[in-house]
Amino acid sequence: MSVRKTALVVAPGRGTYGKGELGSIARLHGARFADLIANFDAQRTERGQPTVTELDGADRFSVATHMRGDVAAPLIYAATALDYLSIDREKYDVVAALGNSMGWYSALALGGAVSVEDGFRISNAMGLNSQTHGPGGQILLQVVDEDWRPVAGLRERLFDLVADIGTRHGHALALSIDLAGMLVFAGNEEGLAALLAEAPPTPGRDPLRLAGHGPFHTPLMFGSSDKAKAELPHALFHRPALPLVDGRGHIWRRHASDPAAVRDYTFGYQILAPYDFALSVQVAVREYAPDVLILPGPGDTLGGAIAQSLIGINWQGIGSKADFMARQAADPILLSMGRAEQRALVTG
Structure with missing residues (x-):
């Protein structure tokens, strides 16, 4: 009987769904998660927005379209959430979740603080709300x-x-x-x-x-914060089923954290104050000592920041890029689902 590895899951943020990821949601998840994708599409249709299926299935990637907040956020969330659901739980015991910037909304769903469907609702709304800010x-x-x-x-x-x-x-x-x-x-x-x-x-x-x-994670985002608090109700939030590490390095304990407090942080401090992603990674590995860190898609551009966060605390003797690359070659500590060979290790 094989022993499961413990895993920390890190949800990516904006800028990770690019030209190379176009079509990946349908290709990787269309058959297995058709009902969930249909739910995401229905939410978009209800708001008069192009669906995830339409956007992911476009003939070509458009910077003007696909990089816009109200398009990028739902695409990134969908890819992340479906990748997370594809992790082989016979091989990996997920012990905590965190995210980078808008990846926090994904982490909420990965950790059970909101449902996967409501996580999409939040990410989709915040994709629009993120465009409500002062100039900058x-x-x-x-x-x-x-x-x-x-x-x-x-x-x-x-x-x-x-x-x-x-x-x-x-x-x-x-x-x-x-x-x-x-x-x-x-x-x-x-x-x-x-x-x-x-x-x-x-x-x-x-x-x-x-x-x-926009000027994310600064007081210039007050309009986004106000809209989120008005639009997204308390009923969406629950006590998380997994520990969540936020952008302050604070740990929201599973089954014990107050849903109202999680919501207040999510639509208040998280929008208006700096997001310390490096600290969140460092707190999480020190607290939970995972065997591996899993980076769901889309893409794998956050991998460097994760590695540099580990280097910052000399985690398991990883003190430089050379150390990290040697570790990856011998016994990978970071598994990026945006890379086919590492995805195969995660999904079986």
Whole structure:
């Protein structure tokens, strides 16, 4: 009798359903989860929106369409939730769930704090609500070298600069998401322009303005928060069946966490304050010591941030990109379902 491995599941956020993922929902899940996909489609039809099936089945990927919040969010949620339901539970015992940014809405469903159908309802609504904000967006900056080790002093210099810009008249700028090896800052146009003009040299890539993204996880998202609280009722939320680790590194204990408090966090702090993804990974592995981390699709772009989060605490002796790659080759600790060979290990 084989012994199941313990697994931590990490739900991806925006930017993960791209050209390479077009058609993947139908291809990977159309036969097995037809009824659930039909439910997602019906929810979209009820709101006068193109269905998941139509969007996933488009002839070509359109940045203007597929990257828009009201399209990207339901596609990402559907791919993540269906991948999660495809995990071979004879091989893996899922001990906790977490997510990155909008991946928190997916994590709520993976952990049973909401149903899978209501998780889609929330993600779909928040895809629309995420477009309700003040003017602005997000900029991504890398803070590690080619071996994924922190560049001395760079993180501190960026935080000092961002704090300074944020005090200037007419400028809004703050940390949005901490991805370990990368930082996402968000603000209004004046704040973003100042950051692009004054940021110190960064390794690997130039600062990148994220297309189609608003000033997520800042007070500029107050409109999104207000709409969510008005539209999405308390009745959607339940006590989670799995522990959930949120964007503060806080653990919502299974069967014990107050559903109203989970909702308040989800539509309040989670929208308006920074999301520390790196900390959430680090708290989760320290608390639950999983044998593996499973990254559902779509895509696998979050894998680097997960690895860099582990490197940040030297998890199981993984202190660099070289260490991580050696571990992956010998005994994979991160299983990305967006990669065919690793997906086969997860789904059987």
